[in-house]
Amino acid sequence: MNNQQPSIxxxxxxxxxxxxxxxxxxxxxxxxxxxxxxxxxxxxxxxENLKSxxxxxxxxxxxxxxxxLMMSLVRNYVKKEYTxxxxxxxxxxxxxxxxxxxxxxxxxxxxxxxxxxxxILVIAGCLxxxxxxxxxxxxWLKDNGGEEFNYIPDYDNIADAAKDYSKFTxxxxxxxxxAKK
Numbered sequence: 001m002n003n004q005q006p007s008i009x010x011x012x013x014x015x016x017x018x019x020x021x022x023x024x025x026x027x028x029x030x031x032x033x034x035x036x037x038x039x040x041x042x043x044x045x046x047x048e049n050l051k052s053x054x055x056x057x058x059x060x061x062x063x064x065x066x067x068x069l070m071m072s073l074v075r076n077y078v079k080k081e082y083t084x085x086x087x088x089x090x091x092x093x094x095x096x097x098x099x100x101x102x103x104x105x106x107x108x109x110x111x112x113x114x115x116x117x118x119x120i121l122v123i124a125g126c127l128x129x130x131x132x133x134x135x136x137x138x139x140w141l142k143d144n145g146g147e148e149f150n151y152i153p154d155y156d157n158i159a160d161a162a163k164d165y166s167k168f169t170x171x172x173x174x175x176x177x178x179a180k181k
Contacts, residue, residue, distance in 0.1 A: 025099060025106075026095055029095050029098045029099070029102075032094075032098060033091050033094035033095045036074075036078070036094050037074070037078060037091065039078075040078055040079060043074065043075065043078040046097075046101075047071055047074070047075060050067065050071055051071075053101045054067055054068070057109075057119075062116075062120045063120050063121075063124035064100070064116065066127055067097065067123065069134065069137075070097060070123075070126075070134075072141070073090075073093065073134070073137045074090065074097070076137075077090055082140055084133075084136055084137075084140065085133045085137065086133055089129065089130040090133075092129050092130055093126060095126075096125075096126035099122045100119050100122070100123065106118045
């Protein structure tokens with residue numbers, strides 16, 4: 001009897017996702033993201049939900065490893081402790097994190113070996129859009145004695161992985177880049 005798992009073509013699964021559904025998710029959750037960015041209580045409730053979800057998700061060596069750093073950035077931004085981040089970048093980050101906690105993924109998280117691939121791509125696509133803000137925030141944390149996020153995979157590898165699926169991530173983020181300050 002053959003106990004090997006069947007080979008799964010993740011690229012085929014991702015490429016089969018309806019881009020319109022990705023755009024629809026982004027648009028539907030943009031207003032919720034803006035509410036979270038304006039309301040500290042909503043942000044804290046969202047952070048608790050994220051922490052709870054993150055406990056049950058394998059993140060090592062994926063873009064999902066950046067989620068705690070993204071959470072920290074959102075928290076410091078909403079509390080007005082860190083104000084240098086671009087407003088559009090912050091919205092992209094929160095929408096990507098909303099996607100991560102959403103039970104209505106384009107690929108259900110319960111599918112073994114591929115369930116989190118769409119979440120990884122959304123986070124990676126977001127990181128590509130907001131790279132400068134992430135780098136600036138990490139420098140600010142370091143300069144201000146903030147929490148160190150030591151285990152974060154090499155950003156360029158994450159960016160390269162996202163480029164492979166740029167059609168999907170461009171659709172998700174509607175092809176927008178954050179506006180210049």
